[in-house]
Amino acid sequence: MSTNENTKTATPAMHRSVGMPGHMKIIFVVLLAVLIALPFMVYPVFAMKVMCFALFACAFNLLLGFGGLLSFGHAAYFGMASYVCAHAAKVWGLTPELAILAGTVTAALLGLLIGSLAIRRQGIYFAMVTLAFAQMVYFFALQAEFTGGEDGIQTVPRNDLLGLFPMGDDIVFYFFVLFITFGGILFIYRITHSPFGQVLKAIRENEPRAISLGYHVNRYKLTVFVLSATFAGLAGATKSQVFHLASLTDVHWSMSGEVVLMTLLGGMGTVLGPIVGAVIVVTMQNYLAYLGAWVTVIQGVIFVIGVLMFREGIIGVLSKIFKKPL
Amino acid sequence: MFELLGIPPQVLLGQLLIGLINGSFYAVLSLGLAVIFGLLNIINFAHGAQYMMGAFVAWMLLSYGGIGYWPALFLAPVIVGVIGIALERVLIARLYKLDHLYGLLLTFGLALIIQGLFRNYYGVSGLPYQIPSALQGGQNLGFMFLPNYRGWVIVASVIVCFGTWFMIEKTRLGANLRAATENPELVGAFGVNVPRMITLTYGFGVALAAFAGVLAAPIYSVNPNMGADLIIVVFAVVVIGGMGSIMGSILTGFGLGVIEGLTRVFYPEGSAVVIFVIMAIVLMIKPEGLFGKSA
Numbered sequence: 296m297s298t299n300e301n302t303k304t305a306t307p308a309m310h311r312s313v314g315m316p317g318h319m320k321i322i323f324v325v326l327l328a329v330l331i332a333l334p335f336m337v338y339p340v341f342a343m344k345v346m347c348f349a350l351f352a353c354a355f356n357l358l359l360g361f362g363g364l365l366s367f368g369h370a371a372y373f374g375m376a377s378y379v380c381a382h383a384a385k386v387w388g389l390t391p392e393l394a395i396l397a398g399t400v401t402a403a404l405l406g407l408l409i410g411s412l413a414i415r416r417q418g419i420y421f422a423m424v425t426l427a428f429a430q431m432v433y434f435f436a437l438q439a440e441f442t443g444g445e446d447g448i449q450t451v452p453r454n455d456l457l458g459l460f461p462m463g464d465d466i467v468f469y470f471f472v473l474f475i476t477f478g479g480i481l482f483i484y485r486i487t488h489s490p491f492g493q494v495l496k497a498i499r500e501n502e503p504r505a506i507s508l509g510y511h512v513n514r515y516k517l518t519v520f521v522l523s524a525t526f527a528g529l530a531g532a533t534k535s536q537v538f539h540l541a542s543l544t545d546v547h548w549s550m551s552g553e554v555v556l557m558t559l560l561g562g563m564g565t566v567l568g569p570i571v572g573a574v575i576v577v578t579m580q581n582y583l584a585y586l587g588a589w590v591t592v593i594q595g596v597i598f599v600i601g602v603l604m605f606r607e608g609i610i611g612v613l614s615k616i617f618k619k620p621l
Numbered sequence: 622m623f624e625l626l627g628i629p630p631q632v633l634l635g636q637l638l639i640g641l642i643n644g645s646f647y648a649v650l651s652l653g654l655a656v657i658f659g660l661l662n663i664i665n666f667a668h669g670a671q672y673m674m675g676a677f678v679a680w681m682l683l684s685y686g687g688i689g690y691w692p693a694l695f696l697a698p699v700i701v702g703v704i705g706i707a708l709e710r711v712l713i714a715r716l717y718k719l720d721h722l723y724g725l726l727l728t729f730g731l732a733l734i735i736q737g738l739f740r741n742y743y744g745v746s747g748l749p750y751q752i753p754s755a756l757q758g759g760q761n762l763g764f765m766f767l768p769n770y771r772g773w774v775i776v777a778s779v780i781v782c783f784g785t786w787f788m789i790e791k792t793r794l795g796a797n798l799r800a801a802t803e804n805p806e807l808v809g810a811f812g813v814n815v816p817r818m819i820t821l822t823y824g825f826g827v828a829l830a831a832f833a834g835v836l837a838a839p840i841y842s843v844n845p846n847m848g849a850d851l852i853i854v855v856f857a858v859v860v861i862g863g864m865g866s867i868m869g870s871i872l873t874g875f876g877l878g879v880i881e882g883l884t885r886v887f888y889p890e891g892s893a894v895v896i897f898v899i900m901a902i903v904l905m906i907k908p909e910g911l912f913g914k915s916a
Contacts (some may be wrong), residue, residue, distance in 0.1 A: 365722050412901055415908035419664045419721055420860060424904065427857040430850070431897035438890060548853060552729060559726065591737030598730025602723050603715055 315488070318619055322567065323481070330473055339465040340537060345577045346476040347534040352557040352569030353483045354526030359555075360564030361487045362519040363499030364414075367422045368429025369527050369554050371409065372402035374546025375432060376528030381448040381541035382441050390454045391462055391471065395532040402528020403521055405432070410520035414513055429551055436546045447542030451535060468537070475533050479526055484566055486522060495519055527554075549591075556594055559601045562608025567621050571609055633886055634765045640882015641875065642771055642840070645778030646833050648874025650855045651862065652782055653829035655870040656789070659802045660822045663713065663724025669852025670735040671827045674701045675834025676843045677739060680750050690753035690839075697835045698828035705827030709820050732849075739845035747842030774836050781832060782871045789867050798822065857900045863913020873911060 315323075333342045351373055358364050380398030383389040389397065409428045416424055436442045443449070453462045462468045486492055498505040498512050506512050535541040544550065553576060561572025576594075583590050601608070607615065614621040650668060657665045665671075678697040682688040688696065708731060716723050752770045759768040789795035801808040801815050809815045834848070841847055855874075862873030877896050885892040903911065 365725070367725075412904045415904050416860070419725055422722065422725055423664065423856040423860050424900070426853055427860065427897050427900055430853045430857075431894045434893040438893070548849075552733070555726065555729075588737045588740040591733050591740070595730040595733030595735075595737060598733065599712065599727055602727040602730065603712065606719075606723070 315484075316619075319484075319566065319621075322621070326570075327477060330477065334466050334469040339469045341577075341581065343465075343469055343472045343537045344534070345574055346472055347530045347537060348554075348557065348573040348577050349570040350476040350479045350533075351527055351530035352554055352561070352573045353480050354523050354530060355554045356558045356563055356565075356569040357483050357487065357526065358519055358523035359558060360568075361492060361495050361499070362516060362523070363495075364516065364520065365419075365422045365555075366413075366425040366520075366523070367548070367551050367555065368409070368425035368427075368432075369523075370546050370548060370550035371429035371432040372406055372524040372527040373531035373534075373550060373554075374436060374541075374543075375405055375531070376402040377531035377535040377541040377545045378436060378442050378448060380532035381451040381535040384454060384536065385448060385451050386441075388452075388454065390458050391456055391468075391536050394454075395475070395529065395536065398532030398535070399525055399528045402531065403525040406521045406524020406528075407517070410517050410524065414516045414520060426548060426551065429546075430548060433543070433546050433548070436543060442541070445543065447540060448535075449540055451539045451541065453536055453539065472533055472537060475529065479529055480570070483526060487566070491515070491518070553594070556598060556601075558608075559606075560597060560608055562611035562614075565608065565610040565614060565621055568608050568610035575609075628886055631765050633883075636882040636886045637879060638765075638767065638771060638882075639885070640879040641775050642878070643881060644875040644878015645775050646837060646851065646874075647855055647858045647878050648782050648871045649778050649829055649833040649836075650852070651858045651870045651874045652785055652867065653826040653833075654855065654859055655864040655867060656785070656829070657823055657826035658864045660798065660819055661713070661717070661724070662721050663716070663728065664721075664856075665823075665826065666725055666728035666852070667708075667731040667735065668728075668827075668830050668855070669848030669850075670732040671701055671705060671830040671848070672834040672837070672851065673739065673845060673848035674704070674735065675831025676750070676838040676841075676847065677743070677834075677845075678831065679835040679838050680748055680843045683750070690751075690835075694832070694835050698831040701831035701834075702824040702828030706820055706824040709823040713823065714816075714820070732852075736845050736849060743845060745844060745846060747844040750838040750843050752839040770839060774840065777836060778833075781829070782874075785829070786867050786871065854896055857896050859910075861896070861900050861903045861910060863910020865910070866912040869910075869912025 330342075330346070333339075351369070355366070355369050358366055358369075376398035378398075379401040380394045383394040383397040384391065387394075409425065413421055413424045413428065437444060441448075453468060456462050456471060460467075462471065487495075494505070494510055494515055497508075498510065498515055502512055531545055534545070557572035557576045558569050559572070560568075560575060561570065562568030579593070580590060583593065586593075605612075610621050650672060654665060654668055657663065657668075675697050678700050679690070679693040682693045682696060683690075712727060712731070713724065716727060756770040756773050759766050760772070761767075789798060797808065797813050798818065801813065801818055805815045830848075837847070858874055858877050859870070861877065862869045864870065877899065880899070881892055881895055884895040891898075907913075
């Protein structure tokens with residue numbers, strides 16, 4: 296079966312799309328340069344928070360923008376990974392890379408479990424099913440012993456990386472987070488621009504035709520669901536190491552809504568959109584925090600405006616202006 | 622008196638009653654979602670916020686206008702329904718030609734706005750709403766004590782649910798509505814004003830949510846977040862029942878409320894998640910929902 300699929304995808308057009316186009320290379324290099332300089336210009340914890348959410352939004356966009364599946368429950372993977380990572384670092388004393396790995400694997404398994412059920416429905420039912428399961432995970436986090444209920448897991452230690460390098464300094468830890476999040480985003484880019492990504496696109500555009508071409512559509516959907524949950528988990532686990540904290544906020548439905556907002560605002564289905572959306576939403580929350588509940592109202596207004604007149608998102612509009620996929 | 626597995630009957634029946642009351646809210650809310658979905662093809666994420674608005678409007682009518690429970694039971698759904706109609710005309714109507722997911726995102730945004738605004742002005746601590754004097758006290762049924770108001774919630778919900786069912790399944794208006802659900806172009810060609818019907822249907826669905834909100838006001842405290850978590854459970858109810866059938870929504874709502882109540886007796890830790898577990902089982906066995914047609 297696998298050789299069969301290889302011949303099917305090995306058309307010249309797809310070969311061309313596999314390599315990164317020149318303008319994307321330039322953008323990624325510039326982005327990396329900015330990110331290396333960033334902790335010396337802004338508060339490093341804030342920069343790390345933005346990067347974790349950028350990875351989270353990219354993971355979500357992998358499912359929505361490329362798989363065409365709107366999940367309203369991505370907080371489940373983000374939050375559970377954050378809890379498991381915090382628990383692993385605090386109670387088991389694991390090093391950061393192993394604690395983050397533990398959280399990420401948990402998210403992947405949870406994604407496999409929920410995904411295999413959720414892909415049985417489509418469209419808005421899919422959204423409702425994922426939201427409902429995420430709420431179940433939320434109740435679990437609220438009641439379970441190890442999550443600490445309303446308190447969450449606090450004062451999570453940042454142990455030595457690989458057991459060798461102290462990570463207490465935020466600037467030092469920043470570069471570890473940069474490695475994880477930037478690597479994760481590049482990996483997601485690679486997935487979406489692989490033959491697998493092309494098949495996903497085909498399924499999104501015309502599912503019956505993809506089935507008639509012999510693709511196991513559900514296997515592809517489940518794979519992209521698990522991948523998306525995994526990277527969401529990677530982001531959540533990393534975030535709990537950044538803040539020394541895992542709490543109910545990370546697993547609440549409003550977190551699922553926020554990642555939808557970031558992706559919608561930046562531009563779903565674009566490479567850079569979720570990153571831009573994450574930067575804007577996190578910055579807005581940070582600087583408008585004193586407004587209290589008005590932040591929720593503002594987010595709602597952005598949702599409404601975004602859906603009514605700005606469906607391509609910021610990067611979607613820019614990529615139309617420059618006539619290049621961004 | 623009989624005892625079941627060591628559970629005293631008072632406890633069992635008491636939880637069954639609470640289950641039936643929760644089931645009443647599930648039924649009225651999932652019914653509203655199903656009615657809206659049938660014609661508009663969108664999932665109204667703002668349904669929980671509109672349920673909350675119903676409770677708040679009743680509270681405001683009493684606090685600012687001195688208007689009591691019984692007029693509020695009629696006025697609050699009308700007021701919230703009219704607001705819903707305005708939202709449909711100004712915002713939601715622009716989305717009918719797009720992917721249905723945009724409707725979900727738009728109404729999610731509306732829910733955030735409504736909840737945020739109420740949180741801003743009224744905080745999250747909750748406001749008390751008195752049980753109307755005619756329904757205070759309760760009946761001693763011999764085997765248990767039934768508070769009058771709780772009995773009334775169940776009766777009122779059943780009446781509203783079956784009234785809606787009757788209107789949609791048995792009247793000429795309902796026949797037009799069902800026809801428009803199947804094929805709006807054809808019904809329009811027969812001279813029925815379909816866009817107006819869509820608007821009024823949305824208003825009606827929203828009014829149902831607000832009605833449930835007024836019923837809930839004296840039981841739960843009136844609180845900006847009261848609809849947010851409830852609506853997610855109602856989504857699960859809707860997935861379990863499937864939105865194809867009006868009667869299906871009603872029966873699923875009441876049934877799941879009762880099951881949730883029973884779970885609280887036999888396995889309290891599981892009561893918060895039992896509906897989600899049932900949803901998982903239904904997705905495995907009959908993905909289109911108990912009363913649903915194919916996806």
